[in-house]
Amino acid sequence: MTTITTQPPTASTKARLLDIMRTRGTVSRVELVGATGLTPGTITNVIRELLDDGLVQEAGQARSTGGQPRRLLRLRGQAHYAVGVQMDRCTSSVVLADFTGRLVAQKTLQGSGSHAPGAMLEILAAQIHNLLEDQKVPFESVLGISLVTHGPQNRIEGTLLAPRPTPQWYGYPLVPAMSRLTGLPVILENDATAAAMGEQWLGDVSAESFGVIYMASGLGGGAVVNKEVYRGGGSNTVEIGHISLDASGPPCECGNRGCVENICGTAAVVARAVRDGPLRDRLGLKDNRAETLGDFDRISSAAVAGDLDARLLLEDAARGLGQAAVTLVNLFDLSTVVLAGPAFSTAGTLLRDHISATVNAAAFNRELQPIDVVLSSHGSLAAAIGGSLQVLRTVGDTKDRRTVPPSFVTRPNQPQLASLNP
Amino acid sequence: MTTITTQPPTASTKARLLDIMRTRGTVSRVELVGATGLTPGTITNVIRELLDDGLVQEAGQARSTGGQPRRLLRLRGQAHYAVGVQMDRCTSSVVLADFTGRLVAQKTLQGSGSHAPGAMLEILAAQIHNLLEDQKVPFESVLGISLVTHGPQNRIEGTLLAPRPTPQWYGYPLVPAMSRLTGLPVILENDATAAAMGEQWLGDVSAESFGVIYMASGLGGGAVVNKEVYRGGGSNTVEIGHISLDASGPPCECGNRGCVENICGTAAVVARAVRDGPLRDRLGLKDNRAETLGDFDRISSAAVAGDLDARLLLEDAARGLGQAAVTLVNLFDLSTVVLAGPAFSTAGTLLRDHISATVNAAAFNRELQPIDVVLSSHGSLAAAIGGSLQVLRTVGDTKDRRTVPPSFVTRPNQPQLASLNP
Structure with missing residues (x-):
């Protein structure tokens, strides 16, 4: 090494x-x-x-x-390259960016929900390998990989601290395993934090400070404050999915009660739609955890097309998301909120309008400035792009050691694709 | 000028x-x-x-x-001095610090609740005048005053954006008026943010990042992140009093519903105690808004002395505060929370223990590190001291202009005590 x-x-x-x-x-x-x-x-x-x-x-x-x-x-674009991998239960994306931050290639593939961690990492590593080969990018010029997924995370160990998508994932050595499989340095990053970096880079928002609501199969948040991504003490910041909407509500696996993710997240909305038998049948919902985002998309399409039941479900969810956004802007003192992630790709405008109405009726600082709620135009790729950018930014940087955990500064000699048997 | x-x-x-x-x-x-x-x-x-x-x-x-x-x-201690004024509906404090940050003198006096803003500022200005005279501090050596109170604030204009303690206070030109009355530069600061600065300076916590729950007649929050006070976009950060415990709860004047301040703040606890006639009579509660903190102290003393009804009231409030603290630590990714402000002076240990239990059962990142909930040992002065320190720190600083609003960089020629007739 x-x-x-x-x-x-x-x-x-x-x-x-x-x-x-x-x-x-x-x-x-x-x-x-x-x-x-x-x-x-x-x-x-x-x-x-x-x-x-x-x-x-x-x-x-x-x-x-x-x-x-x-x-x-x-x-010089070819000076270095970086890989961003966004991994969600229902869908994953791999992006390759050159040193200028330009998106060279991208690939959307299956989620992690139906795989053991070792198998999923092999799929991702093979995909990265193919992407580099297709683009004729020399292996030596690749700086590393940012593996972007849900929290809570232990970024030093490179592990997830929640039994999601399945209990096998809890504590699995994701970063060392991915590094061994690809031969590249790997960092672990929170998906919503990466989306905040991506949004900042992609320039959808001009505000120097803004919050991000990132909705995929889970619900997370991020914040950029005075042009800097908010990192807090570690990497489990802005966990807005676990803002409680009702302190005596149903218990969540996180330990809290009435968490907004369990009431307004994609899986919760799909579960409500499935309980309504005629709606489930009308929309052809799959009712299968690996299909949560697909089902959410079916509900979104129906709502946009005028299905009243689907519309009411989404409006209800948007109100709850708006309430969580109120807490986000009240605590971080923000006046812009960006909606990112695949869940906003079909009914984004409808969701945005209702989130905006709720925030602008209840945010503490709305008298100073109305709260601007905007849709990301790169919703499903912002997180992976933000991850790749984070890797590019490590070049020449010795200041912020928090972004470069120990796992990052060791580069294995050779890729060892498929060498890992968990 | x-x-x-x-x-x-x-x-x-x-x-x-x-x-x-x-x-x-x-x-x-x-x-x-x-x-x-x-x-x-x-x-x-x-x-x-x-x-x-x-x-x-x-x-x-x-x-x-x-x-x-x-x-x-x-x-050199005598090089400069600074004044910190903490103003609450029920109680106020004025502190004088020398250039080393040493507390030279302090005075606790009445709150703002029963005064028009002009009259209250005259009382404070006279007090500052007396303090400087008693300590033989030359007027020219005083850098300025930090006026520390509740939010929301417009720090540029130097006004409060809430009709508290009475509607007259809304939009009143506090900073220009205080500056005219004292002849000194004045900055407006959020009380919980100032308490966070005070805690950091007084050294009660060694953590580089921590949250502050500041409880006086209102309920506010602050955060120090990697040794820096979190300021967000403006000065209305970490408004934890307006975290909702119940999205369909009673409406708050802030626009939100079920705000923790209205359920667990000092006034809410006192109101519950007053509704229980025998408890009200047994504790001799005054049931008068200018006496909220006094009544809360009576309930706290009774709880500590073993009064079961009083104890249950406080435990209930502490659970709600704990739930708000969960959101605070989840969003800012903190593992230390400091309890500051006059409300913690009598039953602090009881409140702390229940807040700690709630946070450590539900915080998202508790697996990484248990959440340390600590009592400030300078509870009622931390905010005023933090304010004075903030003024001292402006010497030699050109970097962070946000801490020095325009009102600060203009020094009127002469004090004009009692010259203001609003």
């Missing part, structure tokens, strides 16, 4: 410049001085190193505005 | 060094190099400026450990 050595002290300046270039595309040295407040000398030196490292390349000249023409710089 | 001009670019380095000295007491230049990662040359230069400005003084030599003895430095 080789261990990535600690970067020199200027490394987080490097990460900062790389991030600015990633966001702006092409940029001159003068613009970097303006954007960072660093001296021209520092910028020149750091850029020289980045050019030498092959991370940055010259990109022509800016049109002259009178003075000397400015030479432009941009990231 | 004079306006404080913008500081030079090194100013936030100054603030950083001042803060380290404020926390550590005495410190050598070598220790400052170690603590900041700055070069010895930079430290020497900045310290020279701070000595010239009279903010720092020499403090003898450290005992030799073999090499050359190290000269020690510390803040």
Whole structure:
């Protein structure tokens, strides 16, 4: 095993410049001085190193505005690649991004619900392998994988602390196993947190601070505060699915009662629809846990097409989600909420309108500013994209060690696809 | 009017060094190099400026450990002073701190509940005036006042956005009026946020991240995340009093329903006790809004002394507070919660034990680490002390403009006590 050595002290300046270039595309040295407040000398030196490292390349000249023409710089896309894997019970996505953050390839595949963890990781590892081969991306240029899924997580150990989707997943060494299977460094990330990073990158929202409600087969939340993703003490932040709507409501496996996920999450909505026999039959619901998102989509399509029962179910769920959003904005003091995840892909507008109405009737700070509730336009890929971006951002960064757990800084020598027999 | 001009670019380095000295007491230049990662040359230069400005003084030599003895430095206490005013419906506190953060004087006085805003500010201004005179603190050395009270607040305008304690307070120009009355710069701060700053400074908790439940006549919350006070987009963060325990519960003036403040706050507990006639008579409750905290204290004393009815009331409230604390720790990913504010001064242990039991049965991340629920040992002063500290920290700071609203950077020429006729 080789261990990535600690970067020199200027490394987080490097990460900062790389991030600015990633966001702006092409940029001159003068613009970097303006954007960072660093001296021209520092910028020149750091850029020289980045050019030498092959991370940055010259990109022509800016049109002259009178003075000397400015030479432009941009990231070298092929310098590095990163993989983002979003894994949900009902659906998974794998994305490959180049060093500029451009989406090179993507693949949507089955969820983790009907697999043992070892088998699911083998499917994902094979998929990553194929994606790299199809795109002719050299293995050595891949920085690593962000494995994005539900919480609670132990990011240091790289394990999940909940028996979902099945009890086998509880405590399973996901990160070490995925790393052995692929030969790549792996980090574990919370899906809603990754979606927040993805939203920030994809630019659907201009607000510097916003909350994210991420709805897939589970219900999670994320927050970006003054342009930084909120990470709290660990990685189990903004667990809005476990906001209680009724302190004496039904117990949840998390230990709390009346959790919004169990009342308004996709599985809860599907369960209510299934209990209504005629509705179940009319919509052809499968009533099978691996099909939760499919069933939710059937209900969403019917609601959009005018089915009143389906519509009432969704409106009811949206009100509860709106109540959870009130707590989210009240605690984090936000005035923008983004709705992301596959559950918003079919009836997003309907859900958004009802969530918005609830939030804007009850949020504590609505007098200061109305709360803007917006739909993500990359709903089902935002989390995987955010994960890949997180990996790209580790280049040159020594500042925020919390984003780089020990499992990340060790790179196994060789991929060992299918070597794992759990 | 004079306006404080913008500081030079090194100013936030100054603030950083001042803060380290404020926390550590005495410190050598070598220790400052170690603590900041700055070069010895930079430290020497900045310290020279701070000595010239009279903010720092020499403090003898450290005992030799073999090499050359190290000269020690510390803040000069008399360099500046700051005032913290905590204002609640039932009780107020004024504290005076010197530049080292040492509490020079304090005074507890009546609450704002029975006064018009103009009259209350005159009482506070006179009190500040007397405190400065008693302590022979020169007016010119006072940096300003942090006025600490409930939210929602508009910190830019310096107004409250709720009709509490009476409708007259809504939108009243508190900051400009207080500034005119005292001749000092004034900032408005959220009481629970200030309590979080106070707790951090007073050192009751060693955790780098913690939540605060602040209970006075209202119920608020605060959070410190990785040593930084969480500020969100504005100043109305962590409004835990308006976490709903029951989405179909009684409506709150905030717009939400079933808010924990209306079920478990001091006024709600007192109202329940008053409805129980024999309990009301036995405890001699006053049943008067200006006496809410007094009545809550009577109930607390009775509970501690073994009165079963009083005890059950408090246990019930503590369970609700515990449920709100679950949401607080779930959203911010915390493993420490501090209980602060005057409501915890008499039956703090009883309340803490029940809050702790509830949180540790239901928090999402309790498997990673048990949630530590601790009582502040400076409960009723933490908010005022946190406010004064916030003012001290503005010296040398240009980085975080959000803590210094426009109203702060303008210093009226002369105090104009009693010049305000609203």
